Amino acid sequence: MSISATVTRLDKFTAPYGREITLENVDYENGMRVLRVHIREGSRFTVMDIDDRTASNWGAAMTRWADQSPQQ
Numbered sequence: 001m002s003i004s005a006t007v008t009r010l011d012k013f014t015a016p017y018g019r020e021i022t023l024e025n026v027d028y029e030n031g032m033r034v035l036r037v038h039i040r041e042g043s044r045f046t047v048m049d050i051d052d053r054t055a056s057n058w059g060a061a062m063t064r065w066a067d068q069s070p071q072q
Helices: 052-067
Strands: 005-015 019-028 033-041 044-050
Touching: 005 033, 033 052, 044 052
Parallel strands: none
Antiparallel strands: 005 019, 019 033, 033 044
16 A cells, blocks of 8 residues: 655756756655655666755755855
């Protein structure tokens, strides 16, 4: 038995070296919600489903790193 889900694309962008990043919100019928991160590198795909806390921690860490960039 599979649980149905509604998938909504949040963003899609290109990263260095031709990598393609796609972010999706996934709402499951049982009330669970995850952020799905797709990273495409040529023919290789990495897909991660992360919870709210992980997304918040990851986003904050990336923002701190970006804020320290010498290009700012």
